[in-house]
Amino acid sequence: TQLLEQSPQFLSIQEGENLTVYCNSSSVFSSLQWYRQEPGEGPVLLVTVVTGGEVKKLKRLTFQFGDARKDSSLHITAAQPGDTGLYLCAGGVYSSASKIIFGSGTRLSIRP
Amino acid sequence: EAGVAQSPRYKIIEKRQSVAFWCNPISGHATLYWYQQILGQGPKLLIQFQNNGVVDDSQLPKDRFSAERLKGVDSTLKIQPAKLEDSAVYLCASSPRDSANYGYTFGSGTRLTVV
Numbered sequence: 001t002q003l004l005e006q007s008p009q010f011l012s013i014q015e016g017e018n019l020t021v022y023c024n025s026s027s028v029f030s031s032l033q034w035y036r037q038e039p040g041e042g043p044v045l046l047v048t049v050v051t052g053g054e055v056k057k058l059k060r061l062t063f064q065f066g067d068a069r070k071d072s073s074l075h076i077t078a079a080q081p082g083d084t085g086l087y088l089c090a091g092g093v094y095s096s097a098s099k100i101i102f103g104s105g106t107r108l109s110i111r112p
Numbered sequence: 113e114a115g116v117a118q119s120p121r122y123k124i125i126e127k128r129q130s131v132a133f134w135c136n137p138i139s140g141h142a143t144l145y146w147y148q149q150i151l152g153q154g155p156k157l158l159i160q161f162q163n164n165g166v167v168d169d170s171q172l173p174k175d176r177f178s179a180e181r182l183k184g185v186d187s188t189l190k191i192q193p194a195k196l197e198d199s200a201v202y203l204c205a206s207s208p209r210d211s212a213n214y215g216y217t218f219g220s221g222t223r224l225t226v227v
């Protein structure tokens with residue numbers, strides 16, 4: 001069974017600080033996606049990375065896929081209250097073209 | 113483009129009752145998924161459809177859960193009879209192709225409380 005572990009589970013920081021969220025597994029994934037989920041809503045796709053070592057930037061967010069395709073990180077620079085939410089990583093399963101499995105999430109709170 | 117529509121938004125039922133959820137995916141999206149998200153956890157895949165055929169239902173508790181996707185568009189997920197541990201948010205998602213690389217578009221979910 002493929003599992004994705006996210007750390008930390010909870011993070012509360014002051015506005016303007018930087019942070020990194022990690023997503024780790026012992027399994028290899030075909031792709032890695034990051035979603036953000038707000039209360040009462042479904043997850044919203046932020047980015048998909050498909051190549052080992054790939055780095056993508058989305059404004060203040062930087063996403064990296066590990067060289068071995070087993071892990072990923074999300075770095076936020078100068079966090080803002082609008083970044084508050086549940087961040088979920090999800091890995092593409094090789095045995096099934098379109099199946100992804102989710103990590104347990106990191107709940108991020110940015111204090112003004 | 114319209115998003116993934118789900119209804120109802122909330123449902124409260126007693127254990128052993130039955131309940132049904134409805135999902136209308138983005139027009140033209142061939143692949144549809146139902147996920148269960150228990151409070152404090154990430155979503156867990158229940159069933160995946162490609163057009164109107166089932167691709168993966170390995171994690172669907174088939175003794176009480178059923179799902180269908182008639183004509184390859186709308187889908188319904190049913191629970192009968194419900195148990196307390198079925199309390200969760202049920203999310204529907206769709207994607208344009210049979211590939212994880214395109215990402216999923218999720219609906220807002222149905223929050224089910226079983227009392």
